[in-house]
Amino acid sequence: MTNLRVHAPSPADLEGDLASLRGDCARMAPRWAAPDRVAARPVPPSLIHGVTVPPASARLLDAMSEYGD
Incomplete structure (x- = not known):
């Protein structure tokens, strides 16, 4: 016998x-291990x-400041 649990969806x-x-x-956190x-x-x-x-991405990253500047 299969025990099917049905949960009412939370309103979006x-x-x-x-x-x-x-x-x-x-509310979702307890369901995830x-x-x-x-x-x-x-x-x-x-x-x-x-x-x-790609060169454009390399230039973009090179132009970015370090975190915390």
């Missing part, structure tokens, strides 16, 4: 503000290949 508030968005997120924390290991530059950056 397309004109909502930040408070309603935070409320929606708070957080993944186990995995420490990222650095990748040696010799293994990074095949990455291309």
